[in-house]
Structure formats: C-alpha cells, structure tokens
Amino acid sequence: MARYYAEFGTAEELPELLEWAAGRELIILGGGSNVLFTKDIDGLVARNALKGIELVDEDEDYVYVRSGAGEVWQEFVEHCIARDWAGVENLSLIPGSVGAAPMQNIGAYGVELKEVFYALEAWHIAEKKAYTFTLNDCAFGYRESVFKRQYRGQFVILNVTFRLAKKPVFRTEYGAIKQELERMGVQELSIRAVSAAVTAIRRSKLPDPAVIGNAGSFFKNPTITDEQFDVLQAEYMDIVGYHNNGTDTTKLAAGWLIEQCGWKGFRRGDAGVHARQALVLVNYGGATGQEIYDLSQEIQASVHEKFGVELEREVNII
Numbered sequence: 244m245a246r247y248y249a250e251f252g253t254a255e256e257l258p259e260l261l262e263w264a265a266g267r268e269l270i271i272l273g274g275g276s277n278v279l280f281t282k283d284i285d286g287l288v289a290r291n292a293l294k295g296i297e298l299v300d301e302d303e304d305y306v307y308v309r310s311g312a313g314e315v316w317q318e319f320v321e322h323c324i325a326r327d328w329a330g331v332e333n334l335s336l337i338p339g340s341v342g343a344a345p346m347q348n349i350g351a352y353g354v355e356l357k358e359v360f361y362a363l364e365a366w367h368i369a370e371k372k373a374y375t376f377t378l379n380d381c382a383f384g385y386r387e388s389v390f391k392r393q394y395r396g397q398f399v400i401l402n403v404t405f406r407l408a409k410k411p412v413f414r415t416e417y418g419a420i421k422q423e424l425e426r427m428g429v430q431e432l433s434i435r436a437v438s439a440a441v442t443a444i445r446r447s448k449l450p451d452p453a454v455i456g457n458a459g460s461f462f463k464n465p466t467i468t469d470e471q472f473d474v475l476q477a478e479y480m481d482i483v484g485y486h487n488n489g490t491d492t493t494k495l496a497a498g499w500l501i502e503q504c505g506w507k508g509f510r511r512g513d514a515g516v517h518a519r520q521a522l523v524l525v526n527y528g529g530a531t532g533q534e535i536y537d538l539s540q541e542i543q544a545s546v547h548e549k550f551g552v553e554l555e556r557e558v559n560i561i
C-alpha cells in the first residue's frame with residue numbers, strides 16, 4: 244500500500260509532482276511488472292504514463308523511433324511489427340513499459356534491448372533537468388544498466404529512441420524458435436512469424452501477469468567459471484549451461500538448478516514456483532511481498548547448499 248498514488252501523463256507535470264513529493268518517500272513505476280513490494284510506502288508512488296510513438300528520423304537502412312516511457316512495451320512492439328520495423332520481434336510479449344525496458348536491458352530469445360537502443364531522455368530529480376543518454380552512457384549488461392545501479396532512484400526516464408532495421412535480420416538461433424517455426428509450418432521467415440513463434444513459446448512456459456501475479460524470471464542465470472562447471476557436470480550430467488564466448492565462464496540455467504532442488508510447482512499459501520518454469524515465482528492472489536521474498540531466500544539457500552551456486556535476484560525489491 245502507498246500513502247499517495249499519482250500518474251503523470253506529460254513531461255511538464257513531472258517537476259510539479261516531484262516538487263510536491265520533495266522530502267517524502269518516492270517510487271517511480273513503469274508498469275510495475277518487475278518490482279516486488281515488501282513494505283508499505285509512506286510517500287508517493289507515481290506511475291509514468293508518458294505516451295506517444297513517433298518516427299523521428301530515417302536513413303537508408305534504419306528508422307529512428309521515439310516512444311514515451313509510459314507506453315506498454317507489447318503495444319510498442321506491435322506498432323513496430325505492423326510497420327515492418329525490425330529488431331524487437333524477439334522481445335514480443337515481455338510485460339512492462341517502454342521506460343522500464345532500458346532499466347534492466349530486457350532480453351529474450353537471443354536479443355537484448357541494447358541492440359536496438361539508440362538514446363533516451365531522463366529527468367534528473369535533484370537537478371531538475373533532462374539529460375540525454377546514448378548507448379555508452381547506459382552501461383548495459385545482462386539485465387543491468389546505470390539506472391538499476393549507480394543512478395538508482397535519481398532519474399525518471401521520459402522517452403526512449405530505438406534504431407530499427409528496414410531490412411530484417413532474423414534471429415532464430417535460439418533453439419526453441421526454429422522448432423516452433425517448423426511446428427507452425429512457416430515457409431518464409433518474416434518479422435510477424437518470428438514474433439508469433441516467440442509469443443507461442445512464452446505462452447507455453449510463462450504465466451500471464453494479468454492472470455496470475457509474477458515478475459517473469461525472479462533470479463538471473465548465474466555465471467560460474469568453466470572449471471566450476473566441469474566439476475558440477477561430472478556430478479550432474481544433464482546440468483544446463485551455456486559457455487560465454489570469449490571468456491572462461493559458463494552461464495547456468497537457474498531454472499534447472501531450482502527444479503533439481505524440488506521447487507518446481509511448489510506452493511505455500513498463495514506463494515509458489517511456477518509449474519512450467521521454475522525461475523518464475525508466482526502469487527496466486529493473497530501472498531504478501533514478504534512471503535514471496537522469504538520463498539526466494541529459501542530457494543537461494545537450497546540451490547547454494549546443493550550446487551554451491553549463488554542466485555542473484557533479477558527483480559527489483561522495494
């Protein structure tokens with residue numbers, strides 16, 4: 244629960260709202276789909292509702308498209324697909340808003356936001372002015388950016404500009420996509436077909452947050468050294484890991500680790516672990532944020548005990 248809640252639909256309203264909130268606890272939300280609240284907020288929760296999608300520039304190969312941070316991510320994706328602007332089709336059906344996408348460099352099915360990112364504008368709350376961030380300013384990493392780390396809580400993202408391709412480069416190397424395209428009987432690749440395949444895969448594994456509370460993957464897939472991986476593989480032959488090219492490290496599938504600890508489909512009260520994807524924690528309705536958080540700690544402890552691997556949360560905890 245929050246003491247105050249507001250939405251801002253224009254960039255002009257924002258300074259006024261922030262002025263009003265000065266000295267109070269302040270949380271800015273996009274769609275709120277990657278946030279777990281474990282306590283009440285004795286201040287203002289303000290939802291970013293900055294709308295509008297605009298073609299701002301184009302050249303021979305690319306279009307540059309600016310979207311308000313409060314647009315729903317999936318609606319932005321559909322807007323691009325309808326106009327044959329390529330690059331975000333693999334990111335179909337990710338919950339959340341456009342402004343939240345760069346916060347954690349959303350990624351799925353072999354593509355990360357940073358590959359289509361061009362620039363963003365963000366409002367510096369303390370300095371009361373807008374800054375432009377280009378790709379290098381954002382320090383994007385695996386589910387990481389400066390906005391989640393050193394600038395956490397300091398900026399409000401106003402809009403994001405994407406660079407999308409006029410000629411698509413299809414990214415179907417992620418195993419399940421090819422199988423799904425085949426299953427769908429697709430003869431000729433298209434942006435729409437790739438989006439439909441990704442959508443079908445997501446629907447088959449991931450719960451819809453509109454139906455059952457969840458924040459997608461609750462943990463990141465952990466990276467360990469190749470040496471550690473070899474030791475684990477000697478004991479657990481079917482452990483799932485992907486070598487990080489150009490390094491001596493391997494990324495483990497956290498879902499596999501959690502499943503092996505017996506958590507898949509687990510339920511206590513209204514807090515649980517999704518039955519088709521152990522990396523997703525679910526709230527069947529009445530669980531408190533604290534109960535979900537406690538469950539995540541138990542999962543971390545058991546994965547650590549069995550495999551000696553630390554799971555880091557991907558979700559933002561408040």
Ligand code: EPU
Pocket residue numbers: 350351352353448458459460461462463464483496497498499500502507519520521522557
């Ligand atoms: N697996 C299991 N048991 C499970 C879940 C997964 O054994 O319960 C194994 C399977 O062998 C599978 C492998 O783990 O082949 C990988 O699973 P999956 O393809 O479902 O992807 P993921 O690594 O669990 C990541 C992202 C997802 C993204 C998918 C697809 C992270 C933390 N998660 O999940 O992103 O949709 O890949 O690209 O990197 C999110 O960030 O919220 C999110 C949903």
